[in-house]
Amino acid sequence: MMLFSSLFRTRRRKIAAVTVALLIGLATWYWPRPKPPAFLFAKVVRNDLEDAVLATGVLQPIKQVEVGSQANGQLRSLKVVLGDTVSKGQLLAEIDPTSSENDLREANAGLTTLAADRRARSIRHAQADRELARQRQLARDDATSPRDLEKARTEADALAAELASLDSQIGQQKVKVDKARTHLSYTRITAPISGTVTAITTQEGQTVTAIYQIPTILKIADLSMMTIRAQVSEADVVRIRAGQPVYFNILGAPEKRYEGKLRVIQPSPEKINNAIFFNALFDVPNPDGVLRPDMTAQVSIVSAHVSNVLTFPSVALGEKRADGRYRVRVLDAKGNAHPRWVKVGLDNRLTAQALDGLSEGERVVTADPADAPPPGASDSGTLL
Known part of the structure; x- marks a missing residue:
């Protein structure tokens, strides 16, 4: 009986030891392990x-002309409206030509008077030449006096000098006629380039006075090619050079990318709010007319690419x-x-x-x- 009891106690100890070991193993397995930092x-x-060097740019037409008038007078008619497409040489406006036409008629009248005076002097000069030839012949025959010969020579020389003076006056008057004709042509204002009318600053009926400066009537721009003037800071300008690829987008279409090549970096800077910027210029085609003057461009000038x-x-x-x-x-x-x-x-x-x-x-x-x-x-x- 004592032997059985001893065996039972020994067995119970073994079971307890195994249970403890199992519990320790489970605790070790399920115990929270330190995790690596979540980088x-x-x-x-x-x-x-x-x-790339980033910069803000402004779009401008590659060709833009302010069309003015060198003639004085009232703007009688305006042949175009804002947004019209015009061709080089097309009539744009007309200034009242009355004053210029009168100036031309006056210049032509003066030329006609001088021409008539010259014809009369020319006739008298021809007569004086004939008289001088006759006096010379008589002098060879001792049939005239030296005084009469000298008088004939003086008359012929004087008329020749008058003809030369009249020729000079006629030349000057012809210049006046040409000048008056040119001034008259200024009353018809034509397009100096082909492009789009982007501004009209003078309306029909206004008086145009071209005394100290030429007044602007309208503006024409060739919108088929645009120039972007990107302002590059002095810290970044050393990283760019002419010929580098450039691209930009506009605020209204940020998903569309326009590409070009840097044309020139203007050597003289601009000072804006005490900061120094250099203008970098490049051109892009604008066949669909989406790009417009004074639009803002977000510019990237690529200095390296892999x-x-x-x-x-x-x-x-x-x-x-x-x-x-x-x-x-x-x-x-x-x-x-x-x-x-x-x-x-x-x-x-x-x-x-x-x-x-x-x-x-x-x-x-x-x-x-x-x-x-x-x-x-x-x-x-x-x-x-």
Whole structure:
């Protein structure tokens, strides 16, 4: 009996020991394990990358002319309205030509008077030449006096001088006639270029006075080609040059991209609110007429571009080593961060190109969680 009781107690102890061990194992299995910090990350992907200088630009027609009048008088008729398309040489407006026509008639009358006076003097000069020839013949025959010969010579020379003076006056009067005719032509205002009427500043019936400056009647612009004047800061102007590719979009159609090439950088700057800006100009075609004068353009001047390269956010870049490599933290399969030294190519301060040190699909740390230890404290492993 005592032997049975002893065996029973021994068996119960074993069961209890096994139960305790099982409970300890279950507690160990289900006990919360420390999780790695939940880093914010981005994947390394293949993409196109560019570095561009951003600027705000204003659109202007590549050709724009203010059409004015050099004639004085009332604007008698205006042949176009705002928005009309005109051709070079087309009649746009007419100034009252009465005063100019009178000036031309007066100049022509003066020319006619001088021409008649010259004909009369020419007849007298021909007669004086004949008299001088006769006196010379008589002098050879000793049939006239030296006084009569000298008188005939003087008369002929005087009339010749008068004819020369009249020729000069006639030349001057012809200039006046041409000038009056030109002034009369100014009363008919024609289009200097082909384009669109973008403004009308003088209406029919208004008096035009061209004394100190030429008054503007209307404006014509060739809208088929537009020029964009982009204002580039003095900090960025050193990064651009003529010939670089440029693209922009407008506020009304941000999804449409217009492309061109930088034509010129104006050497003299503009000062706006104590900031220095340089105007960079480029041209784009406008066949559909969507682009209009004074529109605002969001301009990107491309200074570098690479295609199909490994890229990751620039915010992932850490310290820079003497050899030019940057420290980047990479997450492993368990979510732990490990530092690597990465060779970086193009970096536009938003996205960077990985030349080596990273593979496509790897996750790079872009930010630490709020409850994570300081960067580097959770890093395990050695630098690669």
